[in-house]
Amino acid sequence: MQTEIIISGFGGQGVLFAGQLLSYAALEKDLHVTWFPSYGPEMRGGTAHCTVIISDDEIGSPVIRNPTAAIVMNLPSLDKYEPLVKTDGVLVVNTSLVDRDPEREDLQIELVPANEIAEELGDKRLANLVMLGALLNHLDVLSIDEVGASLKRHIPAHHRDLLQGNIKAMQRGTALAAGEKLAT
Amino acid sequence: MAKELLKGNVAFAEAAIRAGCEAYFGYPITPQTEALEHMAKRMPELGRVFLQAESEVAAINMVYGAACAGVRVMSSSSSPGVSLMMEGLSYIAGSEVPAVLVDIMRGGPGLGNIAPSQGDYNQIVKGGGHGDYHPVVLAPASVQELIDFTVEAFDIAEKYLCIVIILADGSLGQMMEPAELPEMKKVRSVKERPNWALTGARDRDPNIITSIYMDPLVEEELNRRLMAKQAKIEANEVRFRELMLDDAEIAVIAFGTSGRVAQSAVKTAREEGIRVGLLRPISLYPYPYERVRQIAGKVKEILVVEMNSGQMLGDVRIGNEGRVPISFYGRQGGVIPLPDEVLEEIRKIQSRINASE
Structure with a gap:
């Protein structure tokens, strides 16, 4: 069983870190995992993306054409990855930065106003974790608790004060995807 | 040791350190710069040598010098940087001293780009520098192999007194995978260095390491020695x-x-x-x-x-x-x-x- 996730957005939106977080959680669950980043000039302000592949078996190619899930943080990412997600796959869209509806009808689509939720939580940098939380509601391979435990272990020391905010952001994303209404 | 999530470039640099690499000389170039960064931080902590040279040409000649002194030494670079090292590599081969190099290949020819490529195959595998020699070339396909082959590269280089090149590409350098690092090996003392090394000729005859043999018949002896060594390498070191x-x-x-x-x-x-x-x-x-x-x-x-x-x-x-x-x-x-x-x-x-x- 192999799960392929692409996380894509502007440089600075934390897409590489969100992917690493999934990778740490997979490693800590003794699964096979590869994290493959874009590492070009796009990291300095253009689009950035990473591919995370999680499997219970040895992983061949670290890159794939059709992911089982995609998190798109901005419009160029939606345009690029919406056509590529596998049928019945998951597409998590950051509606804060996307001004069109997804067109595919054969996907599990999650519309998340991630920037607004992040700002509500007091830090717009949390948008990536809101999106990740929404994705986790649709994924069998990792739970939000497992990813949260990895976050605790691997959040950089200089961001440790943001730990609770990050966890809250993930929970909000998951709750939104699960259709729960949370008091704000 | 437990598995860690490691980036390829960091993984091979740390693997080299644990294999007893005492000196690293290099020059930054994407997509291998994280290796240099890791070395810049770790080597001084351990009291070992890290030096960012003024160019790849200088870096490989520093590798040559350290290799002559019998220490475990390496460099790493990416395609255009490795091209600059070819002259020095040929001198190292001609001098029969051990050295390890990692090439994290990128798109080319020319300045090309920083994306993953395997375009250096012929250059690296068939020799690269001038003259009659072959480096041993190992091609990893995972972060774990990048670690394992780097460790092995030092042993092979010392066994045959030759160059070992790890030929990987930008994707392996940049990707992260769970992998296990080896235990830290002890660095050799000066007394434990090989007997051919230039360690100061106190109480012994001087050693001479050179790649210049003006008499063709003497040069031919070197070539034949290299050929005999290659025959052994071909018999013992095939891996797939x-x-x-x-x-x-x-x-x-x-x-x-x-x-x-x-x-x-x-x-x-x-x-x-x-x-x-x-x-x-x-x-x-x-x-x-x-x-x-x-x-x-x-x-x-x-x-x-x-x-x-x-x-x-x-x-x-x-x-x-x-x-x-x-x-x-x-x-x-x-x-x-x-x-x-x-x-x-x-x-x-x-x-x-x-x-x-």
């Missing part, structure tokens, strides 16, 4: 991995990242009932010609997949000795082939085989 070749009608041959991509395609093709297997050469010099020859005697067709215009293809042809048709699928310029592209090539070969039966 393979998958599902036992009953295969089609053999895919691919190294490094291409090998991984091909592995995904081979597994999917098997699910479709296609009898296909994979040979992934690990030692590119010495090349597993004999294994290619055996496989060519059993399969109906061979498919070579590379991230270049068909460089290892030449070595597969040598091993094949004209036995079966060989087709080639490659992506160039820094593009990684995707598993479905390779799968499509396998399907095409299968329908050719079906049509001819």
Whole structure:
């Protein structure tokens, strides 16, 4: 069983870190995992993306054409990855930065106003974790608790004060995807 | 040691440190710079030498100097930087001192780009610098292999007094995977260094290390010594991995990242009932010609997949000795082939085989 996730957005939106977080959680669950980043000039302000592949078996190619899930943080990412997600796959869209509806009808689509939720939580940098939380509601391979435990272990020391905010952001994303209404 | 999530560039740098690398000389170049950064931080902590040279030309000559002193030494770079090192590598080969180099290949020729490529195959595997020599070349396909082969590279280099080059590409340098680092090895004391090393000639005759032999007959002796060494390397150091070749009608041959991509395609093709297997050469010099020859005697067709215009293809042809048709699928310029592209090539070969039966 192999799960392929692409996380894509502007440089600075934390897409590489969100992917690493999934990778740490997979490693800590003794699964096979590869994290493959874009590492070009796009990291300095253009689009950035990473591919995370999680499997219970040895992983061949670290890159794939059709992911089982995609998190798109901005419009160029939606345009690029919406056509590529596998049928019945998951597409998590950051509606804060996307001004069109997804067109595919054969996907599990999650519309998340991630920037607004992040700002509500007091830090717009949390948008990536809101999106990740929404994705986790649709994924069998990792739970939000497992990813949260990895976050605790691997959040950089200089961001440790943001730990609770990050966890809250993930929970909000998951709750939104699960259709729960949370008091704000 | 437990597995950690490690980036390829950091992994091989730390592996070298744990293998007892005492000196690192380099110059930054994407996509291998994280290795240099890691060395810059770790080597001084351990009281070892890290030096960012003024260029790759200087860096490789510093490697040459440290190698003459009998310490474990390495450099790493990416394609254009490695080109600059070729003269120095030839001098190291001519002087018969051990050195380790990692080439994290990127798109080319010229300045090219920073995306993953396998375009340096011919340059690295066939020698690269001037004169008659072969470095040993190992091609990892995962972060774990990047670690393991780097450690092994120091042992091979010292065993044969030769250059060992780890040939990987930008994707391996940049990707993260769980991998296990080795235990920290103790660095040798000066007294424990090999007896040919330049350690100061107190109480012994001076050692001379040189690559200049003005008398052709004396130079020829060196060449013959190198040839004898290469014969031993070819007999002892051939390495490869393979998958599902036992009953295969089609053999895919691919190294490094291409090998991984091909592995995904081979597994999917098997699910479709296609009898296909994979040979992934690990030692590119010495090349597993004999294994290619055996496989060519059993399969109906061979498919070579590379991230270049068909460089290892030449070595597969040598091993094949004209036995079966060989087709080639490659992506160039820094593009990684995707598993479905390779799968499509396998399907095409299968329908050719079906049509001819």
